Amino acid sequence: MARRCSATSLPQLSRLKGRYVLVCALLAALWSSEAQAGLYSAVDQVLVLDADSVSRIFNASSAFMVEFYATWCGHCSAFAPVWKNLASDVSEWKPAVDMAALDCADENNRRVCTGFGITGYPSIKFFPAYSGEDFTGESLREFPRDVRGLRRLIIDKLESHKEPSPPACPPLEPASAAEIDGFFENNNVQHLALVFEENNSYVGREVILDLLQYENITVRRVLSSEKDLVSRLGVTDFPSCYLYYTPTNYSRLPVLSEARAFYSYALQRLPSVVRAGRPYPAINDLQRNQTEEPWREFNRTRVYMSDLESALHYSLRVELSAHSTISGDALTALRHYVSVLTKYFPGRPAVKGALKAVGNWLQDQKETQISYSDFRTALDSTVLSGEGVLPAGVRWVGCQGSRPQFRGYPCAVWTLFHVLTVEANASGSTDPLEILQAMREYVSSFFGCRPCASHFASMAQDVSDDVTTPSTAVWWLWSRHNRVNSRLAGEPSEDPHFPKIQWPPPELCPKCHGLMLGGEHTWNKDEVIAFLRNYFSSERILPDYLQEESEAVAQQKALLTAAQQQKDTTRRKARETQETPSTQLGQEEEEEEEEEEDEAAAVATEEEEPEGMGGATEAKEPHPAGEEPSPLVQTPPPGRPPWARRRISRRPAIVGLKLRQTQEDIVDLDLFVNQHYKAKALRALSAMAEQQQEDAEERRPDSVRRMKRELFDQQEALLMEPYPHPQGKRWMSLLSVGFSRLDVSLCVLFYLLSTLCLTAMYLYFKLKWRLRRAKVALP
Numbered sequence: 001m002a003r004r005c006s007a008t009s010l011p012q013l014s015r016l017k018g019r020y021v022l023v024c025a026l027l028a029a030l031w032s033s034e035a036q037a038g039l040y041s042a043v044d045q046v047l048v049l050d051a052d053s054v055s056r057i058f059n060a061s062s063a064f065m066v067e068f069y070a071t072w073c074g075h076c077s078a079f080a081p082v083w084k085n086l087a088s089d090v091s092e093w094k095p096a097v098d099m100a101a102l103d104c105a106d107e108n109n110r111r112v113c114t115g116f117g118i119t120g121y122p123s124i125k126f127f128p129a130y131s132g133e134d135f136t137g138e139s140l141r142e143f144p145r146d147v148r149g150l151r152r153l154i155i156d157k158l159e160s161h162k163e164p165s166p167p168a169c170p171p172l173e174p175a176s177a178a179e180i181d182g183f184f185e186n187n188n189v190q191h192l193a194l195v196f197e198e199n200n201s202y203v204g205r206e207v208i209l210d211l212l213q214y215e216n217i218t219v220r221r222v223l224s225s226e227k228d229l230v231s232r233l234g235v236t237d238f239p240s241c242y243l244y245y246t247p248t249n250y251s252r253l254p255v256l257s258e259a260r261a262f263y264s265y266a267l268q269r270l271p272s273v274v275r276a277g278r279p280y281p282a283i284n285d286l287q288r289n290q291t292e293e294p295w296r297e298f299n300r301t302r303v304y305m306s307d308l309e310s311a312l313h314y315s316l317r318v319e320l321s322a323h324s325t326i327s328g329d330a331l332t333a334l335r336h337y338v339s340v341l342t343k344y345f346p347g348r349p350a351v352k353g354a355l356k357a358v359g360n361w362l363q364d365q366k367e368t369q370i371s372y373s374d375f376r377t378a379l380d381s382t383v384l385s386g387e388g389v390l391p392a393g394v395r396w397v398g399c400q401g402s403r404p405q406f407r408g409y410p411c412a413v414w415t416l417f418h419v420l421t422v423e424a425n426a427s428g429s430t431d432p433l434e435i436l437q438a439m440r441e442y443v444s445s446f447f448g449c450r451p452c453a454s455h456f457a458s459m460a461q462d463v464s465d466d467v468t469t470p471s472t473a474v475w476w477l478w479s480r481h482n483r484v485n486s487r488l489a490g491e492p493s494e495d496p497h498f499p500k501i502q503w504p505p506p507e508l509c510p511k512c513h514g515l516m517l518g519g520e521h522t523w524n525k526d527e528v529i530a531f532l533r534n535y536f537s538s539e540r541i542l543p544d545y546l547q548e549e550s551e552a553v554a555q556q557k558a559l560l561t562a563a564q565q566q567k568d569t570t571r572r573k574a575r576e577t578q579e580t581p582s583t584q585l586g587q588e589e590e591e592e593e594e595e596e597e598d599e600a601a602a603v604a605t606e607e608e609e610p611e612g613m614g615g616a617t618e619a620k621e622p623h624p625a626g627e628e629p630s631p632l633v634q635t636p637p638p639g640r641p642p643w644a645r646r647r648i649s650r651r652p653a654i655v656g657l658k659l660r661q662t663q664e665d666i667v668d669l670d671l672f673v674n675q676h677y678k679a680k681a682l683r684a685l686s687a688m689a690e691q692q693q694e695d696a697e698e699r700r701p702d703s704v705r706r707m708k709r710e711l712f713d714q715q716e717a718l719l720m721e722p723y724p725h726p727q728g729k730r731w732m733s734l735l736s737v738g739f740s741r742l743d744v745s746l747c748v749l750f751y752l753l754s755t756l757c758l759t760a761m762y763l764y765f766k767l768k769w770r771l772r773r774a775k776v777a778l779p
């Protein structure tokens with residue numbers, strides 16, 4: 001199938017080709033047996049290996065810990081959470097040692113596993129940096145089954161690593177007094193942190209590795225037996241951590257508890273310590289110039305109503321507008337979303353009134369499908385009926401980013417749902433899953449960032465098992481949010497002024513943090529819930545920077561009038577056009593113009609938005625049709641958040657028009673993926689390039705398949721369907737990859753075209769041959 005499709009290289013179609021090769025490859029994957037999902041996925045920080053990608057562990061600049069498992073083995077599924085937790089626990093160590101897993105139950109990996117001499121599962125092998133292809137790994141027999149033990153094992157392996165050791169691995173051996181004295185002469189860093197500890201403690205080495213990706217700081221361990229230094233600094237506690245500048249200038253690092261997590265927390269956030277490769281955040285980043293949105297001062301430990309109202313505006317007026325009609329699962333999602341908002345949104349009376357009116361309107365809709373423009377009319381006309389008003393435009397406050405591409409909407413979405421879970425608990429809700437289900441459905445049906453949606457969906461699979469009371473719902477959302485933070489720390493989407501940390505940090509909630517017996521960090525569940533219930537409570541939400549209600553009403557009315565006027569004008573124009581002979585064309589134009597008119601209203605509404613968040617504004621941007629940049633090499637246009645970029649024009653009346661715009665979307669999507677999943681995306685994209693030559697889809701690693709599915713789902717959603725899982729396409733979603741009819745029919749079309757082309761060639765040559773024969777036969 002794939003081969004046939006990719007053989008269609010008619011020049012005029014070549015622009016579409018790359019895309020449809022992918023489509024075809026995915027179709028091919030459907031025909032072949034769907035490989036099993038395995039125990040690890042893209043949301044885990046474990047590199048999923050397979051027969052093709054296993055070569056990555058050879059001659060790599062980092063060492064590898066590889067787990068060989070079988071999906072069906074009970075011990076393996078029991079061990080998988082440990083391996084995942086370990087991977088996220090040591091995710092900062094990746095440049096020195098990376099974590100991987102390989103599913104030996106997968107037919108295609110059988111040969112590889114045999115080659116490594118794997119006989120039982122789970123097995124763990126250590127591959128030092130720069131291992132050769134013929135090296136079968138160092139078996140770690142009787143390995144510990146807990147995170148702490150495994151982490152120490154990794155350190156032991158790194159310490160005994162033979163040359164050449166991983167270049168990124170910092171020195172782990174204890175420092176001597178002489179070394180410390182000459183340190184600043186030989187090194188150009190600002191901070192030197194010394195962890196004083198006993199010979200058998202691992203804390204120092206763990207902190208050294210935790211800080212390995214940070215610049216402007218060096219961490220060394222000093223043993224308690226180093227009497228000279230110990231007495232010079234007057235060290236009495238082991239372990240303890242000191243910041244050392246000169247023999248007379250040093251200070252003890254103030255921490256809540258003397259343990260690894262607290263040292264790392266504190267050191268990573270010292271002034272001028274930055275993650276390597278990230279631009280050093282300039283202080284004046286936050287002082288905007290005249291042309292930009294002014295910076296709104298805010299308290300970082302508070303929640304602002306302005307963010308929540310902006311999130312509502314953006315989701316209801318911009319994000320939803322990507323769906324011209326809403327039905328099926330998407331309609332259910334919308335009903336649930338509006339329903340929890342009506343019940344629990346702790347807003348101003350005017351906003352609550354507007355939400356209530358929209359909720360009632362939705363309830364009155366008995367059809368199986370609604371049009372977005374009707375929904376929008378219902379939302380906007382609440383101001384005319386005096387039921388309330390949802391202010392238009394976005395004003396981020398607590399969710400401001402230091403650059404337009406950072407924070408904003410996704411930050412406010414998190415905040416909104418945290419507030420809703422807390423509010424549901426406070427108002428005595430009896431259904432613990434109400435909010436989380438509404439969130440899951442909203443995110444999966446509408447959230448503009450499609451990869452986020454699929455990651456969230458896979459994280460939220462187990463929600464109904466874990467959440468039994470409204471207060472565990474609060475806890476659940478917090479813990480998933482922290483998992484996302486851990487995965488995204490250091491990614492290009494991270495705002496350097498708002499680093500992604502495990503939240504709340506010790507200074508914000510000291511009681512939330514605790515230590516287990518072995519010195520492992522732990523969260524005090526009850527304290528965290530209590531903290532969240534206070535932090536996100538409705539009484540604490542600040543009303544600063546909110547638009548005045550009267551102002552909002554006046555603005556909304558003006559917008560409605562303007563939209564109405566424009567409608568009248570276009571109607572009149574359309575009628576005039578209709579009177580000319582080509583009536584049919586006229587009608588088409590009218591339809592089209594009505595679409596534009598909606599856009600115009602949306603644009604008008606989004607006037608206040610900082611650049612980049614206005615999805616509708618985006619649609620106006622002309623794109624030179626001739627130069628289609630390659631999706632893989634284009635650099636991102638500055639100043640646009642990835643989610644804004646994909647939300648482009650929604651209701652084109654003509655498919656041809658739509659196709660062109662969708663292509664732009666694809667470019668943006670790739671950028672997004674590139675930005676957000678640097679490493680994973682590179683893996684996946686290179687795999688995809690290979691994909692175009694061969695159709696060995698089932699052998700792809702899970703993460704790659706997932707990535708592709710995401711890419712594909714997103715393209716598909718944009719290309720054809722106003723909502724992701726329309727009922728009419730049951731058979732397609734049954735196959736677990738949502739295909740749109742257009743994709744399938746284009747593939748079939750290509751197939752037919754290539755067949756036609758081949759037939760034509762065949763007929764041509766046959767004719768020619770016959771003519772020649774006739775000529776020869778002539779005397």
Ligand SMILES: Cc1cc2nc3c(=O)[nH]c(=O)nc-3n(C[C@H](O)[C@H](O)[C@H](O)COP(=O)(O)OP(=O)(O)OC[C@H]3O[C@@H](n4cnc5c(N)ncnc54)[C@H](O)[C@@H]3O)c2cc1C
Pocket residue numbers: 399406407408410411412413414415418443449451452453455456477478479480481482484485488493494495498499500503504676
């Ligand atoms: C459902 C969902 C899935 C997402 N998936 C992805 C993804 O896969 N890839 C991607 O690149 N981006 C994803 N994002 C976006 C990403 O999580 C951030 O929202 C975005 O990068 C902006 O980050 P931020 O710095 O504003 O902090 P955010 O993570 O948005 O947090 C907002 C605020 O909430 C508070 N907070 C932080 N952690 C917690 C916590 N654990 N509990 C309670 N409050 C907390 C802090 O005050 C923080 O400033 C997703 C967003 C959502 C809503």
Ligand SMILES: *[C@@H]1O[C@H](CO)[C@@H](O)[C@H](O)[C@H]1NC(C)=O
Pocket residue numbers: 059
């Ligand atoms: C291993 O990688 C280095 C550079 O990273 C390269 O010079 C060397 O040739 C590679 N060795 C093999 C056997 O591939």
Ligand SMILES: *[C@@H]1O[C@H](CO)[C@@H](O)[C@H](O)[C@H]1NC(C)=O
Pocket residue numbers: 199200223225
């Ligand atoms: C630290 O302990 C190891 C073994 O536990 C021992 O071999 C080594 O000599 C000790 N080093 C010091 C400085 O005591």
Ligand SMILES: *[C@@H]1O[C@H](CO)[C@@H](O)[C@H](O)[C@H]1NC(C)=O
Pocket residue numbers: 245249250
């Ligand atoms: C100690 O060194 C730090 C960093 O160089 C400096 O900021 C601080 O002022 C110094 N303190 C004293 C007392 O000299």
Ligand SMILES: *[C@@H]1O[C@H](CO)[C@@H](O)[C@H](O)[C@H]1NC(C)=O
Pocket residue numbers: 190215216272273274280
């Ligand atoms: C170290 O910090 C200083 C500011 O104190 C900064 O100018 C410098 O760029 C930082 N170095 C690195 C490598 O980030």
Ligand SMILES: *[C@@H]1O[C@H](CO)[C@@H](O)[C@H](O)[C@H]1NC(C)=O
Pocket residue numbers: 289290291292
């Ligand atoms: C002001 O902001 C605009 C838009 O971001 C930018 O192009 C311009 O260079 C900035 N000017 C200064 C002086 O920073």
Ligand SMILES: *[C@@H]1O[C@H](CO)[C@@H](O)[C@H](O)[C@H]1NC(C)=O
Pocket residue numbers: 299300301302
């Ligand atoms: C921010 O809010 C907290 C809690 O209300 C308060 O203690 C703190 O002083 C505030 N910070 C600023 C800078 O206003």
Ligand SMILES: CC(=O)N[C@H]1CO[C@H](CO)[C@@H](O)[C@@H]1O
Pocket residue numbers: 425426427428429470471529
């Ligand atoms: C109103 C209500 O039911 N609040 C509950 C929220 O959850 C906590 C448990 O953490 C309960 O104690 C409250 O009663």
